[in-house]
Amino acid sequence: MNQEMEQGLKEALRRKPAPEGFARRVMARLPEQAAAAREMPRTMRPRRAWLAVALAAGLALAAFGGVRYQQYRQGQEAKRQLLLALRITGEMLTLAQNQVAGLNDTAGVGERRGDQ
Amino acid sequence: MTQALAYVMTAALCAPVIWAQPKDFDWAKLAPKAAETVEVNLDENMLRMAGRFMGGKGNGNEEAVKGLLKNLRGVYVRVYRFHAPGEYSLSDVEKFRSQYNGGGWNKIVDARSTKPGGDNTGVYMKTDGDVIQGLVVIAAQPKELAVVNIIGSIRPEQLQELGGKFGIPEINLPAEARKHASPSKKDEEE
Numbered sequence: 001m002n003q004e005m006e007q008g009l010k011e012a013l014r015r016k017p018a019p020e021g022f023a024r025r026v027m028a029r030l031p032e033q034a035a036a037a038r039e040m041p042r043t044m045r046p047r048r049a050w051l052a053v054a055l056a057a058g059l060a061l062a063a064f065g066g067v068r069y070q071q072y073r074q075g076q077e078a079k080r081q082l083l084l085a086l087r088i089t090g091e092m093l094t095l096a097q098n099q100v101a102g103l104n105d106t107a108g109v110g111e112r113r114g115d116q
Numbered sequence: 117m118t119q120a121l122a123y124v125m126t127a128a129l130c131a132p133v134i135w136a137q138p139k140d141f142d143w144a145k146l147a148p149k150a151a152e153t154v155e156v157n158l159d160e161n162m163l164r165m166a167g168r169f170m171g172g173k174g175n176g177n178e179e180a181v182k183g184l185l186k187n188l189r190g191v192y193v194r195v196y197r198f199h200a201p202g203e204y205s206l207s208d209v210e211k212f213r214s215q216y217n218g219g220g221w222n223k224i225v226d227a228r229s230t231k232p233g234g235d236n237t238g239v240y241m242k243t244d245g246d247v248i249q250g251l252v253v254i255a256a257q258p259k260e261l262a263v264v265n266i267i268g269s270i271r272p273e274q275l276q277e278l279g280g281k282f283g284i285p286e287i288n289l290p291a292e293a294r295k296h297a298s299p300s301k302k303d304e305e306e
Binding site: 071072074075076078079081082083084085086087088089090091092093094095096097099100103 | 154158162168169170181193229237238253266281282285
């Protein structure tokens with residue numbers, strides 16, 4: 001039994017000469033594989049470049065949008081403050097006008113009293 | 117030499133800002149005593165920014181302001197409301213008002229009440245020919261002190277256009293100034 005197995009293994013592992021042209025075929029295929037390996041990054045490169053461009057464009061858009069939004073908020077706040085300032089100015093001018101009108105009325109009454 | 121030039125340029129740049137702020141009054145002293153405070157500080161850049169967001173045609177109020185903003189250099193407002201009278205000194209207010217006596221400033225309204233608890237109001241205008249270069253309104257009431265300082269060129273007809281808007285009273289210009297008023301306003305009057 002052991003002898004049969006040993007014999008089988010020896011038969012299977014016996015050194016055999018390489019088939020005719022094996023080395024040539026191997027050597028011929030090597031440059032093809034190397035070329036294919038070199039080509040892979042080339043196909044990947046445009047994709048990566050587009051990805052980088054898209055990422056940069058996205059970032060630029062986000063930054064631009066952020067700046068615009070900031071400007072919008074500042075502008076709205078400035079407008080709100082300006083309208084508030086105008087309303088306060090209006091109130092103050094009305095107060096001044098009323099006070100002048102009141103003084104004129106008082107002066108008028110005084111003058112009329114003086115006439116009598 | 118370069119350093120001296122830099123100092124001069126810095127001073128020149130800072131000058132309008134310093135001039136723009138209401139002077140001779142310790143506003144910081146009033147703030148802690150006030151129950152309510154309103155401060156508006158709009159420099160030229162902020163006014164330009166606000167102008168971009170002011171409504172165009174169709175919004176008459178904002179349209180009138182948009183035209184006015186083009187030549188304004190600053191709008192500054194201080195309002196302090198107090199719980200009780202006597203929180204600020206009237207002599208401080210007088211000192212503040214005195215800076216608008218002369219120096220190209222015209223006293224338009226100077227209403228003073230001698231009654232206790234009376235109001236004191238003042239409207240001062242700086243003019244250059246027909247053009248208003250600055251407007252200061254001061255209202256000192258027992259429980260409220262308010263100052264408005266508007267700097268920049270305002271044509272009288274622009275001021276008239278603002279009359280009746282934002283609570284600003286109607287302004288009746290003399291006939292000479294009315295000649296320059298905008299056609300739309302003239303049409304309305306006719």
